[in-house]
Amino acid sequence: MKMAPVIAVVGPSGVGKDSVIQALLARVPNFERVRRVITRPHGEGGEDFDRVSDRMFQTMVQDGSFVLYWAAHGLQYGIPVAITEQRQRADAVLVNLSRAVLPEAQKEFRELIVISLTADPKVLAQRLAVRGRESAADQARRLGRATAALSEGLNHVIEVDNSGSLDATVETILSGLQPERAYR
Numbered sequence: 001m002k003m004a005p006v007i008a009v010v011g012p013s014g015v016g017k018d019s020v021i022q023a024l025l026a027r028v029p030n031f032e033r034v035r036r037v038i039t040r041p042h043g044e045g046g047e048d049f050d051r052v053s054d055r056m057f058q059t060m061v062q063d064g065s066f067v068l069y070w071a072a073h074g075l076q077y078g079i080p081v082a083i084t085e086q087r088q089r090a091d092a093v094l095v096n097l098s099r100a101v102l103p104e105a106q107k108e109f110r111e112l113i114v115i116s117l118t119a120d121p122k123v124l125a126q127r128l129a130v131r132g133r134e135s136a137a138d139q140a141r142r143l144g145r146a147t148a149a150l151s152e153g154l155n156h157v158i159e160v161d162n163s164g165s166l167d168a169t170v171e172t173i174l175s176g177l178q179p180e181r182a183y184r
């Protein structure tokens with residue numbers, strides 16, 4: 001049975017994970033993205049996700065609705081089991097993950113490609129301010145996690161600096177993926 005790779009896009013808040021995922025989807029026909037389940041408060045938008053209460057999230061954990069879940073920024077995030085069906089039909093499945101869950105994700109998905117985005121700290125601060133999803137205090141807290149290092153033992157990591165244009169980043173990623181598969 002076909003089981004396409006999972007491409008985890010990771011990096012600090014404001015680095016451009018969602019923008020890069022969207023740009024890759026626009027560029028490559030048979031990539032899909034995972035719709036995450038998040039306990040994000042009403043009024044805070046973001047990518048296309050399923051908003052649930054803390055209580056509903058706990059029920060979903062108990063019901064086995066997630067292949068992976070974690071807590072960050074005072075929120076809970078879950079990756080639904082439907083990711084398996086996506087992997088059966090797509091050429092790759094893109095997902096925004098916490099850097100902290102990558103070892104677990106590699107165990108779970110087996111074929112995991114990590115795109116680790118970086119950007120100059122000043123650029124990060126400016127992008128969070130422009131995005132304006134969180135309060136200034138929350139933005140500052142998010143910037144505090146900016147330097148978290150990736151775990152050892154990840155099989156396939158592509159590090160890309162997204163301080164420049166999104167187009168340049170997407171080209172770099174596509175060339176990085178190129179050796180194994182023809183995505184263009």
Ligand SMILES: Nc1ncnc2c1ncn2[C@@H]1O[C@H](COP(=O)(O)OP(=O)(O)O)[C@@H](O)[C@H]1O
Binds near residue numbers: 011013014016169
């Ligand atoms: N290469 C880029 N150049 C300029 N602005 C960018 C770039 N990548 C992302 N942005 C902008 O930075 C902000 C944060 O991007 P986002 O994709 O939400 O990051 P993340 O998901 O990592 O928090 C958004 O306003 C987005 O439009």
Ligand SMILES: O=P(O)(O)OC[C@H]1O[C@H](OP(=O)(O)OP(=O)(O)O)[C@H](O)[C@@H]1O
Binds near residue numbers: 014017072
């Ligand atoms: O452990 P870390 O690698 O620091 O990641 C922590 C969380 O930050 C991101 O969330 P989210 O997409 O809600 O926030 P962001 O857009 O501000 O990065 C990411 O998806 C994780 O859930």
